[in-house]
Amino acid sequence: MSDWTGVLELDVENRGGRTVADNIYFQGAFKVMRPVYLNGYSHPCYYLLNPGGGYLDGDTYRMKVTLAEDSRLTLTTQSSTKVYKTPVSYAYQETEFHLEKGSYLEYLPDPLIAYKDAKYVQKNVVHMERGSTLLYSDIVTPGWSPEGKEFSYDTLRLKNEIYMDDELVVFDHIKLQPARQNMGGLGFMEGYTHLGSFMVIGEQTDDDLLDSLYEIVDGMEGDFEFGISRLTIPGFTIRILADKTQLIESIVSACHLAVSEKWHQVEPSFLRKY
């Protein structure tokens, strides 16, 4: 498997309270921009640059990101990931994260847009050490189709595996196949077109946090359905069904903000000092 369309490796570490890259390597169609230290944060935000032409048939992307002890990183994309028609095979992306003790990762990519006849498989594997924190969001949306059909992509398969100290603690597998499933019907997308997920794993998770997140999302305007539930380990998942990317983004942002505010009060960090 040396013929990846794009490869990205990023290792960060904590040097005297500031997170810096220890190793950055990218090849092929995957690129990453110079980091931005947002709002004077002590941790960097890296923007991934997707290939301009989107993901094509047979494309394979691999990303490996390691956060050393007590480092913090925000990773996002510069724009949405577009998957076009894959008549022969499919487009594939795999991501592997390693979060050492006390590290903090926010992986918040822009939405995935799957166009007509697109097949896409995505696999995220996260290895966490106890005491590390993960915030991850994912939004999948159907792209425009010439016939104006709501769901014209072929298959979207999204797999997430999260390990805590080498033990599997979360397994999340979504497969959307409009030709086979009654997408608009009961149990599938319930009449909506867009699916959002926000998953948080952190030792500070408690019932108060879940209650306040429920109140926040439940009070938001707009046509959507959502569920929030605790995992077997300290953490939770929120799933959102809606018709607009912006609505899902605003729900995820509101939850992200609430989590950050609550946790940084409990644990003062460099975030608040600058």
Add this chain to the structure above:
Amino acid sequence: MKTARSNGHSDTSGIVMTDNALTLFQLCDSQFPTGSFSHSFGMETYIQNDIVVDPETFSDWLKVYLHEQLVYADGLAAKIVYAALDEEDFDRVWEMDRLLTVQNLARESRDGTQRMGKRMLDAVDSIYDIPIISLYMERLRNKESFGHPAIVFTMLGHHLGVDRKTTVVYYLYSTIVALVQNAVRAIPIGQTAGQKVIHQFQGELKEAGDEIMKLDDYEFGVVSPGLEVSQMQHEHVGIRIFSS
């Protein structure tokens, strides 16, 4: 370890009722004390939202639940566990116990299933003396495993020598029957209407069994977003008669 494996049938030859299959059938009774009467696995959310209101709409929900959740989770796991028991690959069995638990992202459904697994283990253990069942109980006591009814059921089916597909389909049947009983009470629908649904589901169960036999292990744990959201939303359903 290898006791009473008298009736090994091939997977592909359809379902044959044998004495041992009849023995396994005891676990399909909704009176078997697993606590299944207190779990709707999200159905109650649809009832509260006036989406599941009569035998037809209940059947619609049950079909999606069977074909889009049970097939990929409990059903496929039962098939994998049966093969692992054949090969005495017990690590694979415990791996499936963990997978079944951690793939269930809705807490109430996950915890409820775990409680049912524990109760089914207790009941089976009080009737039978089966080493793998004792081992599973010990792992639960030591918090090494979670407990899942699909795995307990498969262990007994395998022990009795009931073939793999029959074991899987009987397990699905037991789940369907319990849910019909719950629908009868909760929607409510008449007992006869409930029995009609069970009768209609024979074809669905056969189809589900065929599908599971064809599925690759890679397909494990696929969940439909709507079902999952309804199972999460149940935590906030107002007046409720089920705990999931």
